[in-house]
Amino acid sequence: MTQGGNAPLTAARVTVEVTAPKALDVSGLLLTDAGKVRSDADFVFFNAPHGPGVTHRPASGGTPDAITIDTSAVPAGITKIVVTASPDEAGATFAGIEPTATVRDADSGQVLVTFTPPQLGRETALIVVEVYQRGGAWKVRAVGQGYADGLAGIATDFGVSVEDEPAPAAATAAPVTAPAAPPVTAPPVAAPVAPPLPQSTPPMPPAPPAAPAAAPSLTKVTLDKGRxxxxxxxxxxxxxxxxxxxxxxxxxxxxxxxxxxxxxxxxxxxxxxxxxxxxxxxxxxxxxxxxxxxxxxxxxxxxxxxxxxxxxxxxxxxxxxxxxxxxxxxxxxxxxxxxxxxxxxxxxxxxxxxxxxxxxxxxxxxxxxxxxxxxxxxxxxxxxxxxxxxxxxxxxxxxxxxxxxxxxxx
Missing domain, CATH: 2.60.60.30 (sav2460 like domains)
Structure with a gap:
């Protein structure tokens, strides 16, 4: 597939594998017609691997990180699942390591479509593909949109609350809190770069140190409080x-x-x-x-x-x-x-x-x-x-x- 292209899904259960020369963290977000999650429980990743109709499969024994989508089990009101990826190494970008998404029939393993985005640069997170419903049928679209503020940028963009909390010693992950579930820890996220025009999609500052410290604020700033x-x-x-x-x-x-x-x-x-x-x-x-x-x-x-x-x-x-x-x-x-x-x-x-x-x-x-x-x-x-x-x-x-x-x- 080429960027922006789409194709019908010929299987009810599909697995989206994302591979690159370096280790990746792959996630899935369940979105409504409004383009937002219903709650943080609709954010599926390695620390919260099970969502309604969507599961995360960790990399193991040569198999890459993947998101499996059972379209028959996706709740009513969810019309799109976006599959994202970010380098596992804190602060790393996608420059020179453009990932490839392989969409397979989850039951037979047959390859349905593949997609590799065009050359990337400062992006530290990427929406790779989306599986979406149109006219009662499920399709897949090649997206390849990058973010320079890491997985946190994608998460907050779609309505996931990313809270400030102290980072544990020897960890660089920023916690993600689900309202009706125990706190979960999001994959390592790079702090936003100085805007290249950007995300600068802007240039970004170095990743936070591993020593115990307060994690940088990842709360989205809006116009709610005025100027x-x-x-x-x-x-x-x-x-x-x-x-x-x-x-x-x-x-x-x-x-x-x-x-x-x-x-x-x-x-x-x-x-x-x-x-x-x-x-x-x-x-x-x-x-x-x-x-x-x-x-x-x-x-x-x-x-x-x-x-x-x-x-x-x-x-x-x-x-x-x-x-x-x-x-x-x-x-x-x-x-x-x-x-x-x-x-x-x-x-x-x-x-x-x-x-x-x-x-x-x-x-x-x-x-x-x-x-x-x-x-x-x-x-x-x-x-x-x-x-x-x-x-x-x-x-x-x-x-x-x-x-x-x-x-x-x-």
């Missing part, structure tokens, strides 16, 4: 009370000349990417609208003078084509001055309808480069959008030159 201030690498979901909160947002970007009023021509742009980190289009001062007005640029500010945002880009999320998976917001110095000659650079996300500021990211330091990747909006597999603060400086004076560094940070 959010992000630090570099921080992320916030554009959800409120578990539901999409916004249909149209405006990204405002601002800056001031650092040296006695000297004019500096900075340009803000929004670069749209697909699931393979290929550029789809760019909204910038020479092309103010893309995707039939789903993304609109306010126009060029040549000096940074004046109060409020210097340039803004409005995004109608509901109007974006389905192939748009990531939007990266960048600022470059068209006139060639370094960002050390700029002060008070920031980006902020506003509700385009009410002009209410929702998320703000202030750059706390400048570097001697001509471009900066400010932040990204990434569409998660579940459909929700997540904003991540990046703040990575690069040498690029035009929007075109910003494409490659922006793609590397997804």
């Amino acid at each position: 959010v201030s992000l630090t570099k690498g921080g992320s916030v979901s554009l959800e409120k009370n578990g539901k999409p909160f916004l249909s149209s947002v405006r990204m405002g970007l601002g800056w001031e000349p650092a040296g006695r009023g000297r004019n500096i021509d900075l340009d803000a742009s929004c670069i749209a990417f697909d699931a393979k980190r290929e550029k789809l289009d760019t909204a910038w001062f020479m092309k103010l609208g893309i995707f039939n007005g789903a993304v609109v640029h306010s126009g060029d500010n040549l000096t940074g003078e004046g109060g409020g945002d210097d340039e803004s880009i409005t995004v109608h999320l509901d109007g974006l084509p389905p192939e748009v998976c990531g939007l990266v917001f960048v600022v470059n110095s068209f006139s060639g001055q370094k960002f050390t000659e700029v002060k008070n650079a920031y980006c902020r996300l506003l509700d385009a309808g009410s002009n209410q500021e929702l998320v703000r990211f202030d750059l706390t330091q400048s570097e001697s480069h001509t471009g900066v990747v400010m932040c990204k909006l990434v569409r998660q597999y579940s459909g929700e959008w997540v904003m991540t603060a990046i703040g990575e400086y690069v040498d690029a004076k035009t929007a075109r030159a910003m494409v490659k560094p922006a793609a590397s940070m997804l």
Whole structure:
């Protein structure tokens, strides 16, 4: 199978094996039509190997980690099972170890389909395939979507609660707590990287030490409590009370000349990417609208003078084509001055309808480069959008030159 392709299942019970040059942890999540688990009990992995109609088989004696799905036993209301994988080694990525999923008839062992995703990079977890119900029949789809924040990113994306708890000595696993079941320990999870645009899908920090320490917070940040201030690498979901909160947002970007009023021509742009980190289009001062007005640029500010945002880009999320998976917001110095000659650079996300500021990211330091990747909006597999603060400086004076560094940070 190729990425995005699907095929009918010719067996009621199937086993999805996932193999790679390195050991993997394979998991399964049972999802409703809303794209969420009903409870943490719908998350099946090595420490919670049995779910309704779905079981985990650990690697043993040459057989790989696998998820077995009995479609006849899957509960009513569950319309999709996603099969995920992450490297067993804490902090490892999929770069150079692209996994292969083999879907077999669980009773006869016959191979039904196989799938190997395209080349991967910073991903520390991957949705490999999904088994889903359509029109009363069960099918399998090749997905190959990566996450840079590990299995925790996938789990929280689908509604599994990942709680802060002290990590036991000599362990790096972050516990996952099921509401109606004893606490379970999730597979090792890499901490999120500094956003490459990313997941940076962003770049990620080193794995937590094995010594006893409080595990880093993996709780998803949302807009439930109002305005959010992000630090570099921080992320916030554009959800409120578990539901999409916004249909149209405006990204405002601002800056001031650092040296006695000297004019500096900075340009803000929004670069749209697909699931393979290929550029789809760019909204910038020479092309103010893309995707039939789903993304609109306010126009060029040549000096940074004046109060409020210097340039803004409005995004109608509901109007974006389905192939748009990531939007990266960048600022470059068209006139060639370094960002050390700029002060008070920031980006902020506003509700385009009410002009209410929702998320703000202030750059706390400048570097001697001509471009900066400010932040990204990434569409998660579940459909929700997540904003991540990046703040990575690069040498690029035009929007075109910003494409490659922006793609590397997804």
